[in-house]
Amino acid sequence: MTAEIDIESLTALDAEAELRRLAQVLSDANSAYHTDDAPVISDAEYDVLKRRNVAIEARFPDLKRIDSATDQVGAAPADGFSKITHDVAMLSLGNAFSDEDVADFDARICKYLGIQNSALGGYTAEPKIDGLSLSLRYEKGELIHAVTRGDGSVGENVTANARTISDVPERIKDAPDILEVRGEVYMAHSDFETLNARQAANGDKMFANPRNAAAGSLRQLNAEITRDRPLKFFAYAWGALSAPLATTQLEAVARLASFGFSTNPLTKLCAGPSELIAHYSLIEQQRASLGYDIDGVVYKVDDLALQDRLGFRSSTPRWAIAHKFPAELAWTRLEGIDIQVGRTGALSPVARLAPVTVGGVVVSNATLHNEDYIAGKDAKGGDIRDGKDIRVGDWVQVYRAGDVIPKIADVDIEKRPDGSVPFVFPTTCPECDSDAPREPGDAVRRCTGGLICPAQRVEKLKHFVSRGAFDIDGLGAKQVEQFHTDGWINEPSDIFTLQARFETGLQQLKNREGWGDKSASNLFDAIDEKRTIPLPKFLFALGIRHVGDAASNLLALHYGTLKALMAAVDDAVDQAGPAWDDLIDVDGVGAVMAGSLVAAFANDHERAAIDRLIAQLSVQDAQRPDTSSSPVSGKTVVFTGTFEQLTRAEAKAQAERLGAKVSGSVSAKTDILVAGPGAGSKAKKAADLGIETLTEAEWIALIAPA
Numbered sequence: 001m002t003a004e005i006d007i008e009s010l011t012a013l014d015a016e017a018e019l020r021r022l023a024q025v026l027s028d029a030n031s032a033y034h035t036d037d038a039p040v041i042s043d044a045e046y047d048v049l050k051r052r053n054v055a056i057e058a059r060f061p062d063l064k065r066i067d068s069a070t071d072q073v074g075a076a077p078a079d080g081f082s083k084i085t086h087d088v089a090m091l092s093l094g095n096a097f098s099d100e101d102v103a104d105f106d107a108r109i110c111k112y113l114g115i116q117n118s119a120l121g122g123y124t125a126e127p128k129i130d131g132l133s134l135s136l137r138y139e140k141g142e143l144i145h146a147v148t149r150g151d152g153s154v155g156e157n158v159t160a161n162a163r164t165i166s167d168v169p170e171r172i173k174d175a176p177d178i179l180e181v182r183g184e185v186y187m188a189h190s191d192f193e194t195l196n197a198r199q200a201a202n203g204d205k206m207f208a209n210p211r212n213a214a215a216g217s218l219r220q221l222n223a224e225i226t227r228d229r230p231l232k233f234f235a236y237a238w239g240a241l242s243a244p245l246a247t248t249q250l251e252a253v254a255r256l257a258s259f260g261f262s263t264n265p266l267t268k269l270c271a272g273p274s275e276l277i278a279h280y281s282l283i284e285q286q287r288a289s290l291g292y293d294i295d296g297v298v299y300k301v302d303d304l305a306l307q308d309r310l311g312f313r314s315s316t317p318r319w320a321i322a323h324k325f326p327a328e329l330a331w332t333r334l335e336g337i338d339i340q341v342g343r344t345g346a347l348s349p350v351a352r353l354a355p356v357t358v359g360g361v362v363v364s365n366a367t368l369h370n371e372d373y374i375a376g377k378d379a380k381g382g383d384i385r386d387g388k389d390i391r392v393g394d395w396v397q398v399y400r401a402g403d404v405i406p407k408i409a410d411v412d413i414e415k416r417p418d419g420s421v422p423f424v425f426p427t428t429c430p431e432c433d434s435d436a437p438r439e440p441g442d443a444v445r446r447c448t449g450g451l452i453c454p455a456q457r458v459e460k461l462k463h464f465v466s467r468g469a470f471d472i473d474g475l476g477a478k479q480v481e482q483f484h485t486d487g488w489i490n491e492p493s494d495i496f497t498l499q500a501r502f503e504t505g506l507q508q509l510k511n512r513e514g515w516g517d518k519s520a521s522n523l524f525d526a527i528d529e530k531r532t533i534p535l536p537k538f539l540f541a542l543g544i545r546h547v548g549d550a551a552s553n554l555l556a557l558h559y560g561t562l563k564a565l566m567a568a569v570d571d572a573v574d575q576a577g578p579a580w581d582d583l584i585d586v587d588g589v590g591a592v593m594a595g596s597l598v599a600a601f602a603n604d605h606e607r608a609a610i611d612r613l614i615a616q617l618s619v620q621d622a623q624r625p626d627t628s629s630s631p632v633s634g635k636t637v638v639f640t641g642t643f644e645q646l647t648r649a650e651a652k653a654q655a656e657r658l659g660a661k662v663s664g665s666v667s668a669k670t671d672i673l674v675a676g677p678g679a680g681s682k683a684k685k686a687a688d689l690g691i692e693t694l695t696e697a698e699w700i701a702l703i704a705p706a
């Protein structure tokens with residue numbers, strides 16, 4: 001499973017596929033959480049996925065997607081509410097998960113400001129309330145409106161609802177004429193229990209946790225329902241202001257308290273990382289007895305002038321961070337080990353667990369990665385879990401912060417049932433009985449059944465219709481599986497003959513529950529729309545091992561047409577010939593991918609299926625992207641020395657947006673060196689190599705829009 005591969009060993013192709021997957025998973029999780037108040041994954045899991053997304057983007061900045069979750073705040077306002085645009089954006093917070101992250105946060109800030117920690121004036125540390133944020137606008141002391149965060153710039157108008165909360169004053173005194181008070185709406189544990197008991201007694205929907213209850217209660221179209229729900233509010237921040245509240249965070253929050261707002265008593269001023277961490281531990285100890293949910297501790301630079309200087313990244317302030325509490329663990333029994341067969345034939349073991357609640361979500365399966373992992377060995381033969389193997393019947397510790405699929409963190413050998421035996425990993429495919437050997441250097445066994453293997457066939461079909469491939473509206477993984485079970489679709493070409501077969505008297509589809517004339521004809525229209533398909537999508541959709549969407553693009557650009565590509569791959573069967581050399585020389589391809597491509601096209605069964613598919617389609621030739629508009633597109637740029645107008649990070653981001661590659665060192669491949677004062681060896685090397693060298697001002701002039 002790609003998600004388990006550590007980021008250092010990810011290839012660009014894996015990274016691209018994973019970023020695509022993460023964009024989808026995180027966007028689904030976001031709308032479930034923020035719009036529907038009904039999360040589908042735990043918060044810890046969400047945080048790990050989001051963090052992984054950030055880490056992969058840091059390693060492969062070129063692959064960052066426009067729909068990446070990294071820069072997104074919350075989710076768009078729901079229908080039904082009127083919308084209000086925030087004068088000052090309501091942002092998210094960066095996360096810290098370890099003491100090291102906290103030290104990095106402090107170091108980053110001091111570096112950015114160019115000062116010592118001792119000159120900073122300290123940080124405030126306060127509980128991170130697990131509710132939803134709300135912005136209350138007061139004009140001349142009167143509550144004018146109340147707005148949820150929404151997507152950070154536009155939120156939902158919940159004024160009538162907010163007026164029912166007793167912690168939200170209608171009128172405040174001695175405040176600036178315009179004041180937006182921001183804070184968290186939450187529900188206390190005791191109120192949550194009472195509400196759920198009442199919901200149960202009335203046969204109404206129960207809430208999974210206090211946060212969902214708070215969000216679901218505030219975001220009611222009928223404010224009378226909100227009135228019945230015991231919501232509370234802590235003020236901890238502000239938005240638009242007609243006059244400053246104070247010069248420090250601590251004093252500003254004290255002023256909010258003086259206006260009559262509840263503020264959190266556990267807020268403390270700390271000098272630096274070690275005091276922050278000490279206060280974090282203290283709050284963590286009190287967590288269970290606070291009476292309301294918190295999910296971490298928020299640290300903020302106390303000096304408001306410094307907060308201003310630090311400013312914001314796209315979706316988070318530089319001057320604050322949320323130090324999250326660690327993910328949760330739980331013990332349960334391993335009831336069985338299932339083997340799943342993937343698109344490329346990989347046999348993946350999955351733990352079937354006695355259901356257990358971990359971090360608020362019921363878990364009933366977990367990934368076991370591969371045969372070595374079950375045996376307690378890593379890829380190099382070293383021990384994992386101190387070498388303890390995992391057996392059916394064992395008590396295992398489930399860890400909920402790994403991935404969409406939870407992991408097994410540990411095994412309790414003491415509780416191992418008598419007579420249990422080590423798990424024997426199958427050497428044949430459980431779906432088609434074909435041999436499933438393990439190739440040297442590969443951690444997984446693979447079914448060799450190819451298209452005769454029903455599991456591989458279904459997985460290939462699911463991939464074929466996925467986002468990034470044919471992406472046919474109304475034909476998702478579930479429908480494909482159903483159609484395959486019914487014998488309607490065996491291979492991709494069958495999708496395109498479905499309508500003809502349906503119309504010549506096959507009534508099964510129409511008779512299926514949920515399928516009428518209308519939905520069938522919508523499906524056929526959606527299928528028809530994809531009969532014309534760009535070459536890279538076609539290639540990617542074939543689901544050939546190692547050929548991801550980045551490689552598909554590169555191959556399409558290189559060969560231009562499907563005909564040329566196929567002829568080249570056919571010729572490349574001869575590994576001594578020029579076609580092979582040409583293929584492995586395509587940027588980003590290499591021998592492994594080329595071998596996989598050649599093998600797929602040379603396999604009689606697969607080739608026949610590909611030919612049947614091509615007969616149904618019109619595959620468009622590749623189009624080269626227009627790079628003419630940017631003066632630095634495709635160029636390799638190095639920045640060195642100190643800059644006055646741009647920070648290094650800004651300069652780098654700008655260059656990358658314009659299609660340049662930014663490198664850290666000067667080499668023969670460098671096109672432009674941008675050197676500020678103090679540029680040392682790099683400037684000299686560039687001069688030696690005859691590389692064009694620009695000052696900061698010249699660079700800014702070069703990239704300025706015409």
Ligand SMILES: NC(=O)c1ccc[n+]([C@@H]2O[C@H](COP(=O)([O-])OP(=O)(O)OC[C@H]3O[C@@H](n4cnc5c(N)ncnc54)[C@H](O)[C@@H]3O)[C@@H](O)[C@H]2O)c1
Nearest residue numbers: 029030033039041042043046092093127128129133236298
């Ligand atoms: N389970 C899911 O599927 C899912 C999906 C999306 C988000 N989430 C959860 O929400 C988080 C991301 O959402 P987010 O963008 O709201 O980020 P966040 O919750 O990590 O941080 C920002 C929010 O913290 C809140 N906050 C609470 N106390 C605060 C304080 N004292 N000072 C400042 N802010 C305070 C504010 O509402 C602010 O908007 C994730 O970390 C995850 O835990 C979960």
Ligand SMILES: [Zn+2]
Nearest residue numbers: 429432447453
């Ligand atoms: Zn098989």
